[in-house]
Amino acid sequence: xxxxxxxxxxxxxxxxxxxxxxxxxxxxxxxxxxxxxxxxxxxxxxxxxxxxxxxxxxxxxxxxxxxxxxxxxxxxxxxxxxxxxxxxxxxxxxxxxxxxxxxxxxxxxxxxxxxxxxxxxxxxx
Amino acid sequence: xxxxxxxxxxxxxxxxxxxxxxxxxxxxxxxxxxxxxxxxxxxxxxxxxxxxxxxxxxxxxxxxxxxxxxxxxxxxxxxxxxxxxxxxxxxxxxxxxxxxxxxxxxxxxxxxxxxxxxxxxxxxxxxxxxxxxxxxxxxxxxxxxxxxxxxxxxxxxxxxxxxxxxxxxxxxxxxxxxxxxxxxxxxxxxxxxxxxxxxxxxxxxxxxxxxxxxxxxxxxxxxxxxxxxxxxxxxxxxxxxxxxxxxxxxxxxxxxxxxxxxxxxxxxxxxxxxxxxxxxxxxxxxxxxxxxxxxxxxxxxxxxxxxxxxxxxxxxxxxxxxxxxxxxxxxxxxxxxxxxxxxxxxxxxxxxxxxxxxxxxxxxxxxxxxxxxxxxxxxxxxxxxxxxxxxxxxxxxxxxxxx
Numbered sequence: 001x002x003x004x005x006x007x008x009x010x011x012x013x014x015x016x017x018x019x020x021x022x023x024x025x026x027x028x029x030x031x032x033x034x035x036x037x038x039x040x041x042x043x044x045x046x047x048x049x050x051x052x053x054x055x056x057x058x059x060x061x062x063x064x065x066x067x068x069x070x071x072x073x074x075x076x077x078x079x080x081x082x083x084x085x086x087x088x089x090x091x092x093x094x095x096x097x098x099x100x101x102x103x104x105x106x107x108x109x110x111x112x113x114x115x116x117x118x119x120x121x122x123x124x125x
Numbered sequence: 126x127x128x129x130x131x132x133x134x135x136x137x138x139x140x141x142x143x144x145x146x147x148x149x150x151x152x153x154x155x156x157x158x159x160x161x162x163x164x165x166x167x168x169x170x171x172x173x174x175x176x177x178x179x180x181x182x183x184x185x186x187x188x189x190x191x192x193x194x195x196x197x198x199x200x201x202x203x204x205x206x207x208x209x210x211x212x213x214x215x216x217x218x219x220x221x222x223x224x225x226x227x228x229x230x231x232x233x234x235x236x237x238x239x240x241x242x243x244x245x246x247x248x249x250x251x252x253x254x255x256x257x258x259x260x261x262x263x264x265x266x267x268x269x270x271x272x273x274x275x276x277x278x279x280x281x282x283x284x285x286x287x288x289x290x291x292x293x294x295x296x297x298x299x300x301x302x303x304x305x306x307x308x309x310x311x312x313x314x315x316x317x318x319x320x321x322x323x324x325x326x327x328x329x330x331x332x333x334x335x336x337x338x339x340x341x342x343x344x345x346x347x348x349x350x351x352x353x354x355x356x357x358x359x360x361x362x363x364x365x366x367x368x369x370x371x372x373x374x375x376x377x378x379x380x381x382x383x384x385x386x387x388x389x390x391x392x393x394x395x396x397x398x399x400x401x402x403x404x405x406x407x408x409x410x411x412x413x414x415x416x417x418x419x420x421x422x423x424x425x426x427x428x429x430x431x432x433x434x435x436x437x438x439x440x441x442x443x444x445x446x447x448x449x450x451x452x453x454x455x456x457x458x459x460x461x462x463x464x465x466x467x468x469x470x471x472x473x474x475x476x477x478x479x480x481x482x483x484x485x486x487x488x489x490x491x492x493x494x495x496x497x498x499x500x501x502x503x504x505x506x507x508x509x510x511x512x513x514x515x516x517x518x519x520x521x522x523x524x525x526x527x528x
Contacts, residue, residue, distance in 0.1 A: 012308040016315065023320050054300065083303035084296065104307035105343060108314050 002047040002119050005029045007037035007063065008081070009055045013104075017050065017081075017111070024112050025121065034058025038066055046076065047119045050102075053082040053093070061096055068097050077118040081106070148246040151234075154201050156180040156194070159241070168248050170220035181244070186218045201240060204233030217246065226253045295353050302346050310339045348479035352462070355486040362404040362490065369433050369440055370395040372405055376412045377431065380420065387425045391416070394432045401440045401513045407487050408511075414484040415444040415507045422505070423448035439493065440513050445506035451499040459497065460485045 004026045008014040011032075018028045029046060031037040034055045041049060041063075049067070053060035060080055067073040080093040083104035093101045100114050142149060148165030152158055158176050166173055169184055176183070185193045208230045217227045226249050234241045313335040316324065324332065354360045377391055384391050401408070412431070419429045427447040434441055451459060458464050463478040488495040493511035 010304065010308070013304075013311075016308055016311040019315060019320070020311075082300075083307055084300045104303050105310040105339075106307060108311065108318070 001025070001027045003027045003029060003044070004048045004050060004115070004119075005031060005037065005040055005046040006050045007031040007034065007055065007060070008050075008052040009033055010052075013052070017106070020108050020111055021115065024115065026115065034060070034063045037063050041067055041073065042070075048115065049073075049076060049078045050081055051078060051098075053080055053084065061093075064097055079114065079118070145245075148248070150176075150181065150244045150246065152181045152242050152244060154240045154242075156182060156197055165246065168219075168246065169217070175220075184217050186216050186224050189216065200231065200233075200242070204231075204235075204240070204242070206233065207231045217248075225250045291353070295350060299346065299350050303343070306339060306343055306346070309335065310343065313339060345479070348483060352479055352483055352486065355483065355490065360490065362407065364402055365405055366400055366402050367405050367408075368397070369399050369401050369408070369442075370397045372409050373412055373431060373433055373442075376409045376416065380413065380416050383417065384420050384429065387420065387423070387427075389420060389423055389425070389427050389429055391429045391431060394430065394434075396434050399433065399435055399440060401511060403491050403511060407491060411484050411487050411491075411509065412442070412444070414480045418480060418507070419444050419446035419448060419505070422446065427504075435513075436510065438512075439510045441508065441510050443506050443508040445504065447504040450501040450503050451497060451505050452501050453499075456497050456499060460495070 002025075004021055006014060006017050006021070006028055008017065008030075009032055014030055014032065018030060021028050029040055029044075031040050035058055037049070037051065037055075038058070040046075051060035051063055055063075058066075060082075064078055064080075067076075067078065077099035078097070079100045079102060080098040081102050081104065082089060082093070090101045090103075099118060102111060102114060142162045145162060145164055148168040149160075149162045150158055150165050151160035158179050158181055161173060161176055165176075169176070181197070182190045182193055215227050215229055216224045218224055228247045228249050230245045232243045232245075234243060313332055315321075316332045317329070317336060351360075373393065373395055377393065381391060416429065416431065423429060423446045429447075430443075430445045432441075432443045432445070460481050462482045464481075485495050488509050488511065491511050493509055495507065495509040497505055497507050499505035
């Protein structure tokens with residue numbers, strides 16, 4: 001089963017994303033802030049990381065920069081998740097090195113499709 | 126006869142001297158006053174008897190007397206005619222000791238037996254006072270101007286700051302509003318998917334209400350954000366040269382399914398070669414708004430026509446429907462923010478009321494104008510005109526374009 005690390009400081013959003021991904025057949029590892037995201041990313045290997053950009057203390061951009069320094073994470077897709085929808089946000093995220101950008105409110109189908117595109121489906125049945 | 130003429134001319138000369146408004150004095154080489162007129166008497170406050178035979182320095186302020194004697198000696202060595210206003214600012218002294226500013230012209234008179242100088246003295250007190258007043262006024266204006274400029278600069282900084290705060294506010298408001306909407310919409314969609322178990326028909330309907338209204342709220346937030354950006358001039362235009370018909374066809378492609386749901390055919394009458402310099406995305410947004418409005422306000426089996434052609438003053442587009450139409454009294458107001466058609470549209474209030482305001486702003490940003498022609502019951506035709514060369518002179522056409 002493919003493992004996805006989801007870093008999101010809002011519990012409701014975290015639960016929503018977890019349910020959607022779990023129902024699509026992925027295993028979800030939760031982190032409630034940037035520090036925990038870094039910690040868990042360095043733990044058991046994950047196949048995909050979903051980072052909310054606006055987290056207290058260490059934000060998504062900083063987590064990304066930290067992870068990208070480590071060659072182990074060079075090939076792991078890291079996806080930005082944000083409720084900010086100002087012009088240029090997507091470009092800024094992609095040029096910072098995110099593999100994809102998903103805007104909130106998240107379209108559940110888009111979330112599933114992006115995930116599948118990046119790491120493939122794990123539905124064995 | 127000869128002497129008679131001489132006497133007469135001598136009297137005339139005296140009259141002339143006495144009538145002159147300037148003080149006139151004649152001075153010997155050694156500075157002795159030998160002649161003066163009435164104006165000089167008045168000016169200096171001495172009688173003629175008091176001054177005749179005195180040194181001219183009696184009329185010079187104490188502090189300047191020594192220098193004056195020196196000047197006088199230099200002048201008699203190199204006498205030239207010096208007209209009024211050519212010299213320095215000079216001061217004279219009245220009998221009562223008062224100083225006053227004067228302008229003096231000097232003319233040497235040479236005769237075989239003597240050297241004399243005629244001095245014409247003009248009291249310039251009132252001119253100096255006027256100058257001083259003008260200078261004071263200048264000073265006052267300059268000070269006032271400086272103050273105003275300073276105030277203006279402060280205002281400018283305040284406006285800049287307010288604009289920055291507004292941008293920051295917009296960004297954070299947009300973020301703060303979307304964050305809870307994200308979970309509201311997400312969980313409603315999750316419920317509707319019935320992943321955690323089936324919903325009964327009431328529950329399905331409730332969830333649909335949440336889905337629809339939360340998406341409406343999202344649309345409102347997006348529209349308000351767009352409008353604020355347009356109004357604060359922060360929406361950037363990416364001008365490019367493109368074929369209007371291509372952009373229109375792309376827009377119609379995304380709207381056709383919506384129209385087909387209501388069995389409304391969209392016909393187009395486009396000049397396929399017509400190009401325009403504009404922001405392609407915004408151009409499509411204008412059309413999208415107008416056509417989706419037309420679909421919204423047209424009953425099933427109605428018809429929509431999209432036209433685009435060239436006019437002498439630009440590119441003309443019209444989106445015409447056979448919908449409910451707009452009352453003449455409302456035709457101007459529909460472009461206002463949050464305006465929604467009144468009684469005529471009962472049941473169709475699903476928009477944000479910002480679509481046409483945004484559309485109008487976009488058209489105007491591209492340097493064009495938009496208007497509506499409509500008859501209630503017969504349909505509406507939204508028409509706009511855009512300059513074909515773009516609203517900014519700095520645009521450079523891309524090379525790959527074929528006009």
